[in-house]
Amino acid sequence: MIDTVATLEPAKVANTLRKKQKSDGERSGNGSFDVQKVTKVYCTSFDSRIGRIYVASTERGVCKVSVPRESRKDFFDWLKKHFDLETIADNRARNKDVIDQLARYFNGKLAKFTCPIDLIGTPYQIRVWKELVKIPYGSTISYRSLARKVFTPNAFQAVGRANGANPLPIIIPCHRVLGSDGSLVGYSCGIKTKEFLLRLEGAIIV
Secondary structure: OHHHHOOOOOOOOOOEEEEOOOOOOOOOOOOOOOEEEEEOOEEEEEEEOOEEEEEEEOOOOEEEEEOOOOOHHHHHHHHHHHEEEOOOEEOOHHHHHHHHHHHHHHOOOOOOOOOOEOOOOOHHHHHHHHHHOOOOOOOOEEHHHHHHHOOOOOOHHHHHHHHHOOOOEOOEOHHHEEOOOOOOOOOOOOHHHHHHHHHHHOOOOO
16 A cells, blocks of 8 residues: 555545654553554655655654655655554645745755654654754764763764664754764765755855
């Protein structure tokens, strides 16, 4: 069924059972996720300066952005991991705000995203992601600095994993985190994309 709707062509109304994440929620005693209230997931795609981008939003806000290094399959695999899906709604209108803001960002006309977001991750991941949002446009920090900011100064690998699991790249700017020597390392969307984004923001001068 996922393969059928993954074309993002025919519009379909989808009811999904959201799996309760540890976004300050808790796992149940047996370690499994409780099922939250029924919600809808709205998906679409658009072409950007870096290629095809897939976007998904819930009623709360955008929950997933897949940049070109992630395939359409990767995008829907992520959705299947976090939602019980019967069908998916192909709805560009529901994602118009985030698409418009991403387009303005790529045109150098947006420095701060204001679209609502629905963060799906563990408490530690969300803590890291919220810290990433504080990094100003055109600025960078090191993994060491980021680890200190989330009060785990020696947890470089944990911070790196949280960055790699970021479901909203660009909006949550994990591309602004560099190695301690300033090297462009540890970006799940690809080093070339990271370099492009930092040059776009003026954080790297040719």
